[in-house]
Amino acid sequence: MSECFTVAALRLWPVISRHLQGTRACDNRFMPRPIRALMHTQAMRHNLAQVRQAASDARVWAVVKARAYGHGLVNAFHGFRAADGFAVLDLEEAQTLRSLDWRGPILLLEGVFEQRDLEWCSRLDLWHVVHTESQIDMLSRHKTQVPQRVFLKMNTGMNRLGLAPERFRSAWARLNALPQVDEISLMTHFAHADDQVGVEAALQVFEATCHDLPGERSLANSAAVLRHGQQPAVVADWVRPGIALYGSSPDHPEHHAAHWGLRPAMSLRSQLIAVQHLKTGDEVGYGGLFKAPHDMRLGVVACGYADGYPRHAPSGTPVLVNGVRCHSVGRVSMDMLCVDLTPVPAAQVGSEVTLWGLATSGEVLCIDQVAAAAGTVGYELMCALAPRVPVQVDE
Numbered sequence: 001m002s003e004c005f006t007v008a009a010l011r012l013w014p015v016i017s018r019h020l021q022g023t024r025a026c027d028n029r030f031m032p033r034p035i036r037a038l039m040h041t042q043a044m045r046h047n048l049a050q051v052r053q054a055a056s057d058a059r060v061w062a063v064v065k066a067r068a069y070g071h072g073l074v075n076a077f078h079g080f081r082a083a084d085g086f087a088v089l090d091l092e093e094a095q096t097l098r099s100l101d102w103r104g105p106i107l108l109l110e111g112v113f114e115q116r117d118l119e120w121c122s123r124l125d126l127w128h129v130v131h132t133e134s135q136i137d138m139l140s141r142h143k144t145q146v147p148q149r150v151f152l153k154m155n156t157g158m159n160r161l162g163l164a165p166e167r168f169r170s171a172w173a174r175l176n177a178l179p180q181v182d183e184i185s186l187m188t189h190f191a192h193a194d195d196q197v198g199v200e201a202a203l204q205v206f207e208a209t210c211h212d213l214p215g216e217r218s219l220a221n222s223a224a225v226l227r228h229g230q231q232p233a234v235v236a237d238w239v240r241p242g243i244a245l246y247g248s249s250p251d252h253p254e255h256h257a258a259h260w261g262l263r264p265a266m267s268l269r270s271q272l273i274a275v276q277h278l279k280t281g282d283e284v285g286y287g288g289l290f291k292a293p294h295d296m297r298l299g300v301v302a303c304g305y306a307d308g309y310p311r312h313a314p315s316g317t318p319v320l321v322n323g324v325r326c327h328s329v330g331r332v333s334m335d336m337l338c339v340d341l342t343p344v345p346a347a348q349v350g351s352e353v354t355l356w357g358l359a360t361s362g363e364v365l366c367i368d369q370v371a372a373a374a375g376t377v378g379y380e381l382m383c384a385l386a387p388r389v390p391v392q393v394d395e
């Protein structure tokens with residue numbers, strides 16, 4: 001754990017990350033439990049460069065909502081400084097970025113939630129999405145000397161946020177007439193970003209509705225940029241990648257992260273804290289869900305669902321022990337999970353376990369594979385990283 005102390009020596013970050021991100025930093029009072037999450041800022045830089053390449057000339061919002069998909073907003077800020085802007089969900093995230101001295105664009109992806117949020121938009125110089133008439137009403141009541149830049153969002157079939165195409169132009173005209181509004185950009189979000197037909201359908205609705213309106217356009221998330229980056233209409237002026245920046249493939253299992261040249265930005269590592277010698281028929285964990293089919297060595301890992309590891313991960317979920325691919329057995333419990341050590345006879349108490357991401361040996365276990373085994377997506381696992389897991393920043 002000596003790396004933890006090195007990190008603690010970088011005094012500022014542990015303090016910032018604990019207070020601003022609600023995550024625990026390594027601390028030199030006690031040896032923490034061996035689990036830790038490493039945030040690889042170099043991989044973030046690399047992934048941003050990959051996405052930028054796929055998006056040709058478009059400007060790139062680094063989407064850093066949800067504590068930067070669990071990576072910590074401050075860490076992500078350092079990883080994505082080369083982005084053209086940051087896209088966030090709430091004012092606190094925007095304020096944190098300004099406090100880190102980010103002077104570039106910040107976009108509120110769902111816009112404002114109440115009238116007084118507009119004061120903060122003025123104070124923090126935020127751009128914001130307008131997806132509903134009531135946000136236009138709020139803008140019309142906002143008292144400001146400095147008009148605001150807005151992104152008017154169209155619903156092109158996802159039916160979540162955005163104005164219906166038939167109401168879009170009147171909303172645009174209303175906004176355009178407001179002294180509170182400066183530039184109006186046009187935006188939508190694909191319901192089927194990985195599917196060519198779905199993207200075409202949404203594009204058609206979007207273009208048919210606003211082809212003659214002025215303003216910059218933003219349509220693409222990670223999947224759309226990576227899969228349809230050769231289509232100028234998809235890439236448009238601003239792209240909004242999130243998941244790809246963190247090294248997860250947006251269209252797993254069709255394509256793996258390596259196919260897109262992405263590297264994991266988060267590694268969840270722990271250690272074996274016990275080794276058991278099972279005889280044929282011995283059971284493992286609550287409910288005895290796993291029964292040893294033969295004599296075997298079993299490793300007990302200091303990682304459970306209270307750390308954010310998915311409880312639904314069944315026996316057979318991949319885990320790296322000393323960089324060697326093994327699999328979990330039995331039920332994941334709150335603080336522990338178990339691994340069949342058959343592929344790695346040298347493993348012992350203290351051996352490194354990589355739950356996802358990069359092992360010290362350089363071996364990678366894609367978060368997408370763990371997520372798929374547990375019936376979910378990389379997004380959810382990243383976001384669920386628990387506050388009790390110490391975070392270590394790996395340059």
Ligand SMILES: *Cc1c(COP(=O)(O)O)cnc(C)c1O
Nearest residue numbers: 063109189221222240241242243
């Ligand atoms: C979260 C979000 C994104 C990023 O999506 P990814 O699939 O993570 O790339 C883009 N646009 C909007 C509106 C979002 O809410």
